[in-house]
Amino acid sequence: MGISRARSSIVCIILLLSLCLVPCVFSKSPRPISDVEIRQKKSDCYADIESGLWGWQCKSSPIAKENCALRCLSPVCYELIYESDPLEEGEKDLIRSQEYKYCMYKSSIGESLDGVRGSF
Secondary structure, eight states, X not given: OXXXXXXXXXXXHHHHHHHHHHHHHHSOOSSOOOHHHHHHHHHHHHHHXXXXXXOGGGGSSHHHHXXXXXXXXXXXXXXXXXXXXXXXXXXXXXXXXXXXXXXXXXXXXXXXXXXOTTOO
């Protein structure tokens, strides 16, 4: 009977811990990601690309590096905004850039990304 009681106690502790952790993981952020945080994360992505963590294809050209950095920065936003039509050499797409930033903003506070694409 002692072993059964110990197992029950362990199960209860695990359940309580999981209930405490779940809201932390899935709750909305108290504030959106800032421009400074975005720049720092993108800089970290460029460092990872330069070190080879993203493979040779991400170092093959400046635009390949930019596409990889955008994917690194926010895979979900890259998929939504750029994956079907990646940036090309010399392209400056200000509208998609704004959509991507808006996507990161909404994603950082846990909001739905519906309507992000085509919003600008």
